Amino acid sequence: MDISIIIVNYNTLNLTKKAIDSIFEYSPKNLDIEVVVVDNASTDGSKDYFEHDSRIIYIYSDENLGFGRANNIGINKSDAKYIFLLNSDAYLIEDVLTPFYNFMENPEHQNAACCGANVIDGNGNNAVIGGNLPSVKESIARLGFAGLFIPYYKRYMASGIKHYPDRGTFYEIGCVTGANMFLRKSILVETGAFDPDFFLYYEETEMSFRFKKHGYKSYILANHKVVHLEGSSSKKPAINKVVERYYSQGRYLYFEKSHGKSSARFVTLLFGVQSILFGIFKFKKVHFTRAKIIFNTLR
Structure with a gap:
């Protein structure tokens, strides 16, 4: 098997259908691929639909495992040379698998653990491709x-890095966004895949930190694009407390595991103070709410 494509679904039936359809529309004929959908206990009809889709391998979990642990199920079951992680709210608009595969197969890129595409949103604007390692x-x-x-x-x-237009057709980046990660399976076996302590956010960042620690790199192939719909809705609450909690917990775990507990506490305090100062100078209650959630991470 050349490539296992893994999608984690959690009550995103229609979005996941679009992601799967795009894969089969733009998949190269000369590569042996499989599509694995790991379902985090969805209750939106996903199970009834996907277990009858003969194109895919469908794995249903009785509990919501979060992003990393669910992906690990697909990774561990795969015997492919490469793993492509595609978010359920992302989809292909071109054949990215061939350039990903050819890039990783190039002897000059054998130290590449991961590569990803230039990400755009549903309106064609540059979206987040990843970032430096915090x-x-x-x-x-x-x-x-x-x-x-x-x-x-x-x-x-x-x-929040959206693109480096001046860096050429491909360039190194600290961490590719989890929306589209093309991973070398042999390196995942060596360094470990996602840390199961993470539920949501920063899990791909921590994994990329381990890549770098072992001497491996991550790249963006700037001439190829994947659409990621995250944040495309214009109707949002001022703050999603659940998301903020997961985000703060993920950041704390990342720093604790990569830089030590003292650094994790220090950084958490900094972000809490920053939110308070934003609340004072911008006169917005949302920043004080965010600060409270951040400080609760220290408990």
């Missing part, structure tokens, strides 16, 4: 509101 320095720079220390902040900015 550091304590970056967190300190964020406390400067990205205003007092703009050059320093940009240097260490860890998230």
Whole structure:
């Protein structure tokens, strides 16, 4: 098997259907691929639909395992040379599997653990492709509101990177977004796949940190695109407390596992202080709510 494509579904029946259809529309004929859908206990009719889709391998979990653990099920069952993780709210608009495969097969790129495409949203605008690996320095720079220390902040900015148009057709990045990760299975076996302690957010960042620790790299293939619909809805609450909690917990775990517990506590305090200062200077209650959630991560 050349490529196992893994999609984690959680009550996203229609989006997952679109992702699967796009794979079969743009899959190359010369590569041996399989599509594995791991379902996190969906209750939206996904089970009834996908267990009858003969194109895919469908695995239903009786509990919501989160992003990383669900992907690990598919990864562990695969005997393919490469793993392609595609979010359920992402889809293909071109054949990216061939350039991904050829890039990783190139002898000059044998130290590549992962590659991904340039990501766009549903309107064709550049979306998040990934980021640098977060550091304590970056967190300190964020406390400067990205205003007092703009050059320093940009240097260490860890998230929200949308594209590097001046870096050529491919370039190294700290971490490819989990929306589209093309992974070398042999390196996953060596370094480990997703840490099961993470439920949602920062799991691909921590895994990429381990890639780098073992001397491997991640890349963006800038001339190829994948659509990711995350954040495309215009109707959002001011703050989603559940998402904020998972995000803060994920960030704490990342720093604890990659930089130590003291760094994790320090960074968490910095982000909490930053939210309070934003609340004071921007006169918005949402920042105080976010600060409370962040500080609760320390308990």
